[in-house]
Amino acid sequence: MQDHDDFAIEPVPGLPATPPKGEVVLWQGSPHALTLAREAMGLTWVAAYFVALAIWRASVVSDGSVMSVVAVMLPYLAIGLVACGIILLIATVQARSTVYTVTSARVAMRIGAALTVTLNLPYKQIGAASLDLKRSGTGTIALQTLGDTRLSFLMCWPHVRPWHLAHTQPALRCIPDAARVAQILSEAAETRVSQPFVTRTAPSSAVAAE
Numbered sequence: 001m002q003d004h005d006d007f008a009i010e011p012v013p014g015l016p017a018t019p020p021k022g023e024v025v026l027w028q029g030s031p032h033a034l035t036l037a038r039e040a041m042g043l044t045w046v047a048a049y050f051v052a053l054a055i056w057r058a059s060v061v062s063d064g065s066v067m068s069v070v071a072v073m074l075p076y077l078a079i080g081l082v083a084c085g086i087i088l089l090i091a092t093v094q095a096r097s098t099v100y101t102v103t104s105a106r107v108a109m110r111i112g113a114a115l116t117v118t119l120n121l122p123y124k125q126i127g128a129a130s131l132d133l134k135r136s137g138t139g140t141i142a143l144q145t146l147g148d149t150r151l152s153f154l155m156c157w158p159h160v161r162p163w164h165l166a167h168t169q170p171a172l173r174c175i176p177d178a179a180r181v182a183q184i185l186s187e188a189a190e191t192r193v194s195q196p197f198v199t200r201t202a203p204s205s206a207v208a209a210e
Contacts, residue, residue, distance in 0.1 A: 014099030014110045016118045027102040027184050030095050031159075035138045035174040037091035040158035043084055050080025094158065100172045102185050105192055107143060109170060111159045119156070119170055121145065123189040130161075131182045139178025141185065142171040 011018045014028055037043040054076035062068035093113045101108040107126070109119040127146045133139040142161035145151070151168040153160055161169040175181055 014101045014118075015108055016110075016120075019103060020105075022104075023106075024104045025101060026104060026188055027181055029100050029172075029175050029181065030098050031091075031172075031174040032138050032176055033092040033095040034088070035134075035136070036095055036158065037088050039140075039174055040162075041087045041091055043087050043091075046087060047080060047084050050076055050083065054080070098159065100175065102181065102188060104188050107172075107185065109159060109172070111156065117155070119151070121170065123192040125149070126189065129182070129185060129189070131178060133178055137178065138174050138176050139182075140171050140173050141175070141178060141182055142169045144169050 012025070015025075019025065034043075054073040057076060058069045058072045062072045097111075097113045097116065099110040101110070106123060107121045109121070111117060111119065121143060125146050126143050128144040130142045130144075131139055132142070140161070142164075144167075151160075151170060153165050153168045156168060156170055159171055159173050161171045172178075172181065
């Protein structure tokens with residue numbers, strides 16, 4: 001598993017270097033911005049909070065007339081609208097700067113808006129993958145890594161499985177047609193892991209398959 005600084009020009013969009021010979025890009029995509037704002041950044045909860053706050057303040061402060069209710073609620077609704085706009089803007093920037101790549105050898109995640117990095121996750125270092133599929137067809141594929149490598153939850157956010165802080169699970173968040181992507185990833189990982197790794201022993205020319 002490797003991190004790469006992506007300030008350099010990408011030879012292939014979403015990848016820090018040209019894939020080795022024999023490695024094939026099977027799928028590339030990015031998060032759906034509105035879904036990312038709702039699921040990863042709490043857009044719905046923020047909107048509901050300000051609406052509830054505006055209604056409560058109107059019930060306490062206003063004299064019951066329409067003009068009084070509107071006058072009390074309007075500032076809270078305006079602040080809520082601004083807050084939701086900021087969240088949606090952040091989600092849009094995150095979505096546009098993110099490229100998820102599934103190849104025949106690995107999963108690569110180019111993430112980060114201000115500080116861009118690429119996570120390379122070879123299939124042999126992925127212990128399991130879980131799919132959280134929504135009715136809309138969008139979903140999140142979380143990857144459980146093997147070995148002692150630990151990823152920073154804050155560095156990877158929002159491209160992580162929620163609430164898994166002790167062992168961060170990088171995730172392809174809020175991607176469209178997630179079931180199809182999960183199938184592509186599953187088949188590629190199964191094919192890759194089942195391939196024997198051949199090494200040459202010295203000094204003879206015999207080979208052994210691990």
